[in-house]
Amino acid sequence: DAKTTQPPSMDCAEGRAANLPCNHSTISGNEYVYWYRQIHSQGPQYIIHGLKNNETNEMASLIITEDRKSSTLILPHATLRDTAVYYCIVRVASSGGGADGLTFGKGTHLIIQP
């Protein structure tokens, strides 16, 4: 799986949009970009994923650059409960079995300020 680079920490004011960047310059054509977050003492929570196109769901939006070498996760209206470590992961989404588990880096610790 391709390596990702994220800032170690970020602050955001409550109610504002939180924009979390991720660089994945060595991403391959068949690798997806996944975002998870981990609130303290809980299991990682899936947020969103995408291949080429921008994606949006009830939690967030994912913007992937045209060359796919970077992406941004957007939480449109951050709340205090969004304080967590956010992980950007690139991974081949294979249809078969095998060791297709996720490789987590250190992520970005997002702190939402009241």
Added chain:
Amino acid sequence: SQTIHQWPATLVQPVGSPLSLECTVEGTSNPNLYWYRQAAGRGLQLLFYSVGIGQISSEVPQNLSASRPQDRQFILSSKKLLLSDSGFYLCAWRGQWGHPVPGNTIYFGEGSWLTVV
């Protein structure tokens, strides 16, 4: 909808004692199942994965073992715990391609805190 449960949520065990953590998935069939560990202040480490009943693959040599006696049940065990086995253990699953969302997203349980004393 699909759900994943693991228990116990917290566990304090003496060195040398056995361990059994259990994980079950509901609402899907033939999932891939995973056990991860997160040591204090560190990232997640994949320990075991399983693509079917009785099929277990280990990612790292260690004092632990895993078993899958039923399609949606995954168990993490140890015969004799070490201090270094302390950590946050996570069970995870993924469905077959396209289920429940496009691709094969991996979903995690609530985690089990193990403290070996």
